[in-house]
Amino acid sequence: MELTGPIELTDHRYGKAENRIVRIWRQTARHEIRDVNVSTVLRGDFADAYVSGDQRKVLPTDTQKQTAFAYAKQPGLQAIEDYALALAGHFVDEVEPVTSARVEVDEYAWQRVSVDGREHEHTWVRQGPEVRTAAVTVAGTGAERQAWVIGGVKDLTILKSTGSEFADFLSDEFTVLAPTHDRMLATALAVQWRFAGTTEIAWDEVYAGVRARLVETFATHHSKALQQTLFEMGKAALTAYPVLAEIRLAAPNKHHFDYDLDRFALENNGEVYYAADRPYGLIHATVQRADAPEAGPAWLP
Numbered sequence: 098m099e100l101t102g103p104i105e106l107t108d109h110r111y112g113k114a115e116n117r118i119v120r121i122w123r124q125t126a127r128h129e130i131r132d133v134n135v136s137t138v139l140r141g142d143f144a145d146a147y148v149s150g151d152q153r154k155v156l157p158t159d160t161q162k163q164t165a166f167a168y169a170k171q172p173g174l175q176a177i178e179d180y181a182l183a184l185a186g187h188f189v190d191e192v193e194p195v196t197s198a199r200v201e202v203d204e205y206a207w208q209r210v211s212v213d214g215r216e217h218e219h220t221w222v223r224q225g226p227e228v229r230t231a232a233v234t235v236a237g238t239g240a241e242r243q244a245w246v247i248g249g250v251k252d253l254t255i256l257k258s259t260g261s262e263f264a265d266f267l268s269d270e271f272t273v274l275a276p277t278h279d280r281m282l283a284t285a286l287a288v289q290w291r292f293a294g295t296t297e298i299a300w301d302e303v304y305a306g307v308r309a310r311l312v313e314t315f316a317t318h319h320s321k322a323l324q325q326t327l328f329e330m331g332k333a334a335l336t337a338y339p340v341l342a343e344i345r346l347a348a349p350n351k352h353h354f355d356y357d358l359d360r361f362a363l364e365n366n367g368e369v370y371y372a373a374d375r376p377y378g379l380i381h382a383t384v385q386r387a388d389a390p391e392a393g394p395a396w397l398p
Contacts, residue, residue, distance in 0.1 A: 133177060228250065229249070348381075
């Protein structure tokens with residue numbers, strides 16, 4: 098088959114990726130810190146830049162970077178969702194060719210150091226590898242303004258040594274896996290949740306609460322499969338927080354296998370494992386309310 102139709106530009110976007118910003122508050126002797134990685138993406142009337150090299154409607158990516166740093170100072174970098182909403186709104190409101198803006202933020206957690214049982218006022222230890230995430234999309238101005246907010250967490254590594262099984266699965270001529278009713282279950286979760294709205298939301302409280310529900314459900318729910326566990330985790334988060342429309346979970350199954358100690362005349366009763374980093378099962382699930390509003394461009398990259 099040969100195609101002879103005209104060639105044209107369709108989707109296009111551009112931005113500034115991974116601006117590393119650390120914000121310190123020094124108004125009192127006790128300092129505060131927020132540590133983020135910010136990426137901005139603009140959509141709009143930029144076709145001429147691609148087709149003919151005409152840059153007159155292009156806001157430089159360096160300007161996007163400078164704006165991200167300026168907005169860390171004013172209006173400020175408190176809850177990352179509020180920061181991203183303000184930054185995205187600025188690009189849509191103030192840059193004429195821009196029709197929509199997306200701001201993605203990763204936040205790295207720091208724990209305050211304790212000295213002699215007292216919290217130190219200006220020293221922290223980096224927590225990891227867990228990272229809080231947010232993705233905000235803003236489109237339109239005035240009465241046409243719409244905004245979508247996605248919160249999340251990634252690299253949330255969690256493990257339990259029992260309370261999980263995997264049996265009664267489909268088998269064919271290539272199946273060698275033995276069923277088990279007592280196994281270790283471990284994963285590094287990547288979870289994102291879409292808010293039903295953007296106003297009057299305590300972003301930090303919702304983040305802490307959703308994270309707690311995910312961890313609690315993983316710990317207490319007897320798992321017949323990681324798929325079932327993900328559904329129960331998503332359901333628990335949506336049940337606890339009516340401001341959420343849907344939640345998406347991705348979980349690599351970090352396999353742990355009993356290590357053969359028989360050759361050393363030692364019994365291994367689920368005590369020594371080989372931790373395999375690959376290959377691994379990759380399980381995805383989306384859990385959504387039946388009355389959830391349309392996602393629009395919320396999940397577009």
